[in-house]
Every structure is written in structure tokens, then in C-alpha cells.
Amino acid sequence: MKTFWAFVKKETLHILRDPRTLVILLGMPIAQVVLFGFAITNELNDARIAIFDASGDPVTQEISDRLTSSGFFQLAIKLDQEDQLERAFQHDRVKLAVVFPPEFQERFFREDRPQIQLIADATDPNTATTLIAYASAIIRQYEQEKKGSAALPYSIQTEVRMRYNEELKSVYLFVPGVITIILMLVSAMMTSIALTREKELGTMEILLVSPLKPVVIVVGKVIPYIALGLANMAIILILATMVFHMPIRGSLFLLIAESLLFIMTSLALGIMISSRVQTQQVALMISLMVLMLPTILLSGFIFPIENMPWPLQAISHIVPARWFIVIVKGVMLKGAGLAVVWKETLILIVMTLVLIGASVRSFKLRLE
Amino acid sequence: MSITISHITKSYGAVKALDDISFDVSKGELFGLIGPDGAGKTTLIRILTTLLVPDAGEARMLDLDPVKEFRKLRPHIGYMPGRFSLYQDLTVLENLNFFATIFGTTIEENYDLIKDIYSQIEPFKHRKAGQLSGGMKQKLALSCAMVHEPDVLILDEPTTGVDAVSRKEFWEMLARLKERGITILVSTPYMDEASLCDRVALIQDGHILQVDTPASIVASYNRQLLGIKARNTLRLIEDLRAYPLTHSAFPFGESVHLALAGDLTDGELPEYLHQKGHEELEIEPIAPNIEDCFMELMTKKQSDK
Numbered sequence: 001m002k003t004f005w006a007f008v009k010k011e012t013l014h015i016l017r018d019p020r021t022l023v024i025l026l027g028m029p030i031a032q033v034v035l036f037g038f039a040i041t042n043e044l045n046d047a048r049i050a051i052f053d054a055s056g057d058p059v060t061q062e063i064s065d066r067l068t069s070s071g072f073f074q075l076a077i078k079l080d081q082e083d084q085l086e087r088a089f090q091h092d093r094v095k096l097a098v099v100f101p102p103e104f105q106e107r108f109f110r111e112d113r114p115q116i117q118l119i120a121d122a123t124d125p126n127t128a129t130t131l132i133a134y135a136s137a138i139i140r141q142y143e144q145e146k147k148g149s150a151a152l153p154y155s156i157q158t159e160v161r162m163r164y165n166e167e168l169k170s171v172y173l174f175v176p177g178v179i180t181i182i183l184m185l186v187s188a189m190m191t192s193i194a195l196t197r198e199k200e201l202g203t204m205e206i207l208l209v210s211p212l213k214p215v216v217i218v219v220g221k222v223i224p225y226i227a228l229g230l231a232n233m234a235i236i237l238i239l240a241t242m243v244f245h246m247p248i249r250g251s252l253f254l255l256i257a258e259s260l261l262f263i264m265t266s267l268a269l270g271i272m273i274s275s276r277v278q279t280q281q282v283a284l285m286i287s288l289m290v291l292m293l294p295t296i297l298l299s300g301f302i303f304p305i306e307n308m309p310w311p312l313q314a315i316s317h318i319v320p321a322r323w324f325i326v327i328v329k330g331v332m333l334k335g336a337g338l339a340v341v342w343k344e345t346l347i348l349i350v351m352t353l354v355l356i357g358a359s360v361r362s363f364k365l366r367l368e
Numbered sequence: 369m370s371i372t373i374s375h376i377t378k379s380y381g382a383v384k385a386l387d388d389i390s391f392d393v394s395k396g397e398l399f400g401l402i403g404p405d406g407a408g409k410t411t412l413i414r415i416l417t418t419l420l421v422p423d424a425g426e427a428r429m430l431d432l433d434p435v436k437e438f439r440k441l442r443p444h445i446g447y448m449p450g451r452f453s454l455y456q457d458l459t460v461l462e463n464l465n466f467f468a469t470i471f472g473t474t475i476e477e478n479y480d481l482i483k484d485i486y487s488q489i490e491p492f493k494h495r496k497a498g499q500l501s502g503g504m505k506q507k508l509a510l511s512c513a514m515v516h517e518p519d520v521l522i523l524d525e526p527t528t529g530v531d532a533v534s535r536k537e538f539w540e541m542l543a544r545l546k547e548r549g550i551t552i553l554v555s556t557p558y559m560d561e562a563s564l565c566d567r568v569a570l571i572q573d574g575h576i577l578q579v580d581t582p583a584s585i586v587a588s589y590n591r592q593l594l595g596i597k598a599r600n601t602l603r604l605i606e607d608l609r610a611y612p613l614t615h616s617a618f619p620f621g622e623s624v625h626l627a628l629a630g631d632l633t634d635g636e637l638p639e640y641l642h643q644k645g646h647e648e649l650e651i652e653p654i655a656p657n658i659e660d661c662f663m664e665l666m667t668k669k670q671s672d673k
Contacts, residue, residue: 006469202453
């Protein structure tokens, strides 16, 4: 036991003696949460639009006002001629153009179903779709107000509520993702680097010749990184709740316990990588390629898994982050308890046990 | 016997690092494993320290098998790897404490054993190991290897990259450790360090050339040896190698050591060299050293092939 703590102490000293890495490790979650929370956002505000109004009557005027006062759109240019559209997209960088046909008002009240043309800049398809959806909704609402539902003999009205994230804040989406990435980064990448460093420096030779059991070397090595991972977790949660007012609706204890489980999964991955490579640089590259990319791309954090081609969907099943993100979202946003996320938890537990078993086996007692 | 090595062979792919190596080291002996870089010294040491498994042959360390009984053996070995293998970002004291603890002991318990070495670096005990000079690093590494009172001390090129004064000090420390009855196996590429060992094994290309005391190895040298200097050493070697009576000619510092294949009549060699246009010639008979013996054994081995 004494040797074990000596090892933990030594490892902690390594981390503390390298303040630059420590600052990066602790600063990264802050930077990522702030970045994702403020800068990288899926919400659209003040998108630049152009309006070509061939009627110029009170109805088209009102619809234009509705659009520009919604907060989603900002009138960049009012066009006089339809052939100015191209220039508006190219030169004035508008994202959406609204074209009213002539005699709009007359046709509107004559039940002649006049058409409004919405033209979006689809170089960014997601933005284009969102803008069209917003604009359509505003126009439809105007129509209903004017004519009342009685005017349409058969109609279905939809009433939409965005549960768990009423205001559609994208930070709610990103925080679980950032937690996942940071825990994976600190636990897997840093452990694989720390273990490989012993090999590269030649100190592993002495450790192996010493009476230390491999399990002491490995566990002693990873304990400080578990602490570091939990510290990161705390930083992210504090930022998310204090700055972005994100709720933790479920049990905080469950959230931390699940995080510890995911940290264990990541650590086991890191140990496995380190047992197969000889230099820190290779460990870093492999961690980034094999762990970070799937964690970011295949976990459902950025791209919805349902939209992926089936081979990628299949691969995503073995990405631990996929299950962990479901758990974090469930606990934080839906207030889910273990009864709800037991399946994902069980999958993670099995993965972790398999990985720990494999990483202990892969730890070499000799140099080759 | 502290160490018994019999018929050990080890290959890395197609390269035979060790080929049928056998020798013994007695208890309390200071044994030198001497050979150039790439001779197989580190591989052999790693087999003895349980870090590698030989392809064939077997070794006994303190009557234990480094392959099967490595767990029992490891606590009794003091090992200093070839590179400086301590934690550069930890202080001298932290390093020593760490290695003492993982071997289940304390500095205080074995202070007496390492006092001689450690006291020299103790004034810098709060300095980070990475900031020590080469000589001090070696002393720290030796202290760390000795702190658990091992029965066998195995050092892989401890004096490589260390200045001449520190090298001398280091060998004096080894001599004092030997007096305490510790068996020491030390490898080195420096031939001049051979005379500081009780016995040496000369190793080259994975083969043992000879195992004996330094004195016997030198005594077994049976050729006439001349030390020759001239202004142009490079051309001197070429000309000497072309000389009919030459057995071998190797550069040795500023001069060339010429081993003769037969008897030489007076004045014959100076005349030959003058003819070749060499100036500032100095020719004198010299006594062989270990390196001459090594070269002789090496040449013999090559001509045997």
C-alpha cells in the first residue's frame, strides 16, 4: 500500500511539475464550453434577407414587417427588380430572399392562393433549411390570423412544444458532448502518453525490474488522471449551470458515478494504446485518430446517428461516447434516473470490464 | 556462482544479437563486459535482468532462473540501464525516496550502503535530476540502484558520456561496493576500463572473444607490437597495411599500433616508410594493452570465418 501511494505521489508530482500541460488540461474545458456555448451555435439570429416586393401593398408590407421584426431576419436589401437577386446573394451576402408576386393582396383575399417564393442560399444546407422553416412558419401564422381557421374548411393545427429545452439552446446539446470529449481526452490520451513516457525515458526498465506489481504501476499511474478528469467535469458543470443556466434535473450523484464509469472506460483504452506503442508522439497520434475522432464524429454529439449510413451506425455502437452522451443528456436534461439509463450504463460497464481485462493482459512484464 | 550464462542465443529478426554466449561470474566479483557499440552487451544485460527472454540457452542469477522465477529474482537485482533512467522532473531526494519505497525500504535503512555515493550529491538533493551534471546523474542513478541493498548490481555502460574525472570516481565507487561483497557486472565500450575489473569478457558481434583476467589477456598476446607516429596518420595506416610483414595496423589516438606477422630486421621498416615519403617518423616497441588484444582476437575471429 505504501509503495502504491508513493507511486501516486510521484505521478502527481509529474503533473504538477509540468504547469503548461496542466493549464491546457484545465483551461481546455473552459475554452470549449465557452466556445460551444457562445460562438458555435445552431441558433439563427439576424440572418440577412433580401425582399423583392412586386405588389407593394399592405399585405406584403405586413408580412415583410413580421419577418424582419421576428428577430430571426434582418432586412439587408430591398430589391426593385427580380434580376437583382443574384447580386443580392453574391454581393450583399443575403441568406434568404423573399419574392412577392404582383397583385398579392387582391389574390390573397380572392382565395386565389398567391405564392410567395422563398429562395435560400444552400451552400450551408442546415442553415438554409432552418431559415426556410422559420420564414414559412411566420407566413403561415400570418395567414391564419388574417383568415381565421374557419376560412379553411379542413385543417389540422399543430402546437409545438420543445420539451427539455424549451428555448432550443444549443449549449444544452454541447455540454454533454464537451464533457465526453474532455473526459476521453484527459483520461485516455494523457494516460497513454504518461505510460509511454516511462518507456521512452527508460524508467519503465527500472520499474519492471523492481518488485512492483503491474497493477500497482498501472493503477498508480491513472489515479491522478481520474482526479484530473473529475476536476474537469466540475469545471464544465459549474460553467454550464452558472453561465448558461443549464439545469441538472437528475441526480448529481448519478451523473458523477456515470462519469467515473466513463473515465474508467477511457483509462483502459489509454492503457491499451500505451502497451502497443513505443513513443509519446505515436501515442498522441493514435489517441487522436482512434479515440478522439470517433468520439466527436460517431457519438451523436455533432451529427445525428440516425442520419448516418448503416456502416457508420454499426461502428457507432462500439464507441463508448455514444452511450455516455445519452446518459449525460438523460440525467442532466430529462432528469432520468438509473431506471431510465440502465441499458446504456450496462453497456458501458461491460465495455469497461472487457477493456480493463484486455489492458491488464496487454501490459507487458518484459521489454518485448 | 552469482551469475551463470550458458549457450544464450538471442535474435532480433534476422540479426543475431547474441550467439551461443557462455560465461560465469563469481560471487563478489567485479566483472566487465567489454565490447564496442552493437556488440550485444545491452541485450545480454536485459536477459539477465529478466527484461528479455533468450531464444535458446539459459541463465542463472543467484541460483534463480530469470525467465521462470523473475518475480523472486527482481528484488535482488540492482539495475542501472544504459540511458539516464530517472525522473528528470523530480528532485534528487524525490527520486531516491521513490526508488527506496518501491523496493520496500527507506533511505535511512540503507543510508550506510549509499552514503559514500549519495553524500556527494546530497548538497543538491532539492535540485531536479534533469539539472544535474552527467557525473552527478550517474551517482544518483547508482544510489537509486543500490538503495535496496541488492545482491547483484548490473550496470549498463554507466560511464558512457561522463567526463574523465567522474569516470575515475565512478570506478572507485564500484571498487568500494565490491569490497562489501556485492557482485557487480558492468558493461563498457571503453577498453581502458577493463584493467579496473577482476575479470572481463570481450564481446563482439554477439560472440564472446575471450573471458579472463585483464592481466592474463594481455599476457596471452604473443606478437611483436610497435607504436608508430608520422605526420600523416591516415596514409601511414594504408602504407603499413600494405607492408608484407604486417599482421594488423590500427589507429590508436595519435599513433598507429602495428602488430607484426614475423620478425623484423633492424632498419627495414623505417626505410620502407621513408621510401613512402613519411616524415617525422617515430617508431618504438610497446607493451600491448587490452584494446590490442581485442583487435587481435577480432582479426583472428574474422579470418576464421
